[in-house]
Amino acid sequence: MGRFHRHDDDTGHGHGHGHGHEHEHDGGHSHEPEADLHGDHSGYATGADRIVVLERIFDENDRRAAENRERLDRAGVLTLNLMSSPGAGKTTVLERTLAAVPDPGRIGIIEGDIETSIDADRLSAVGARVSLLNTANGFGGECHLDAPMVANALDRLDLEGLDLLFVENVGNLVCPAEFDVGAHRSVMVYAITEGEEKPLKYPVMFRAVDAVIVNKMDLLPHLDFDLELFEKNLQTVNPGVETIQVSARTGTGMDAWLAWLRRAER
Amino acid sequence: MHELSLCNSIQQVVNRAAGDRTVTVVHLRLGRLRQVVPDTLRYCWDLVTADSPLAGSELAIESVAVSARCNACAAGTTIADTLVLLCCECGSPDLELLTGEEFLITTLDLADSGADLG
Structure with missing residues (x-):
């Protein structure tokens, strides 16, 4: 759903x-x-x-999102909206993903950050085509990416040269869930350091995604984290959603994530 | 947190609909599943419309409860005060939402009508 x-x-x-x-x-x-x-x-x-x-107040955003999606379809670029709270590991997951594919230059990344190009620089360094969106304007920065912002970022990418595009959204468990950006699939990166109850506290976000990457699994021995309870909470708000357990730091589980990516379709 | 950008969108729609007429009240319908805080929305509306023709106009927000039909037991159910969607009768998460995701501008009240708009 x-x-x-x-x-x-x-x-x-x-x-x-x-x-x-x-x-x-x-x-x-x-x-x-x-x-x-x-x-x-x-x-x-x-x-x-x-x-x-x-x-409807989202009409304009949704219309622009549909335009983005058509544009990406025409160029044949599978696009994923990657969302998480700050520090869950989106950028590290992307670094690992880029390192694992034969031609990272075929992967584009739209990088949403309120300020700085730190994440964009990390991902450019491993070969991705990066389009940076700093959302700081006016009252101190948007908390999400919306469809018109992503349309601007698409203008700066050579879509014909890409097979896959990640929209790395602003780290936030509330607002990005409200704005369709025109991606084909939505994926969350969730870190086990965030606690088991997050799906119940932020159900709108957890309901909006096709898969959840459960990250920082290497820390499991050091935490009081109840993986079964987390899974139960997640399935309560998003029945049937796929979970992929990884440690982006060590690389464990990344094969399963790459297999999911290969199965994903526009 | 995104109420500010939502107010910008609302302002665009209102300006387009009202033209050069003076708007006193903007009526919104807002489902409880929308992650929008009414007080924050009203606060941001004042910020966004300050020094514009809409300055001083009011947002009248009608809250819409979450209701759903259960695909497991066919019960119609209204879910209050929670964002976790489970059937009140059988506990199934397999629900079809009927209301609760609304977010639309319904009507605009205009100045100078002389009528009691109640």
């Missing part, structure tokens, strides 16, 4: 009401016909004192 399959327009209910919706304080949430909720409704002026808009 992906977060990015949106139902934020009440379309579960198909009452056939028309546009007489300016008197809507009837306690109902479900009277818009589905067809009314797409596109630009700025022309629906139904009275002098009130305008009916009925526009």
Whole structure:
């Protein structure tokens, strides 16, 4: 059940009401016909004192995300949105991934960071094509990447020269789950140092992904971490999601991750 | 945390819909599964609209509860105060969401109507 399959327009209910919706304080949430909720409704002026808009706030982002996805499809580039909390090991997983493939120059990385090019420099050093997005602007930096930002980053990559593209999102377990960037698949890197309860605390993120890389497994002997409980919590919020246990530091388990990547399809 | 960028999106939609008319209230419908904090959204709205034609306008946020249909036992269920989605009847996680992910602008109240908009 992906977060990015949106139902934020009440379309579960198909009452056939028309546009007489300016008197809507009837306690109902479900009277818009589905067809009314797409596109630009700025022309629906139904009275002098009130305008009916009925526009989803993510519409613009989702439209741009769909454009990104079409562009990546045309270029034949499988794209993964990689999300995690700060310090879970996204960049180290990517370094290991690049080191394991024969031609890392066929892998692109869109690197989202609030400030600095530290991660981008690490990944360029191992051969990836990196497009850096610093999100610091205005009030101190965005907490996520959105589809227009990723579109800008795509402009700076030679997509025809790529087979695989990672969007390394800003480290954050809340906001990135809300914004479709146009990737084909979403993957989380979760570190066992984060505790077993994270899927229950951040279910929207954990529900939005196709696979969870369980990282820092080399630390298991030193932690009071209950792997079975974590797995149970994860399956509660995202039934059937695949987990891949790795240590990006030692390289253990990376074969299973690479096998998952080879199976992943656009 | 992303309320600021959401307010920018809301402002764009409102400006496009309202044109040169003065908006007093922006009515939003917000599902509980959306990771949006209403108080923060209102605070950011004031920041984003300051020194703009929308300065002083209000966000009226209607919260929508999470409801789902259970694919395991066919119960209709309303889930309150939790983001973890399990059927209240049988505990199954195999649910089809009906409401709770809404996030849309429904209507705009305009100034100078002279009417009580209640």
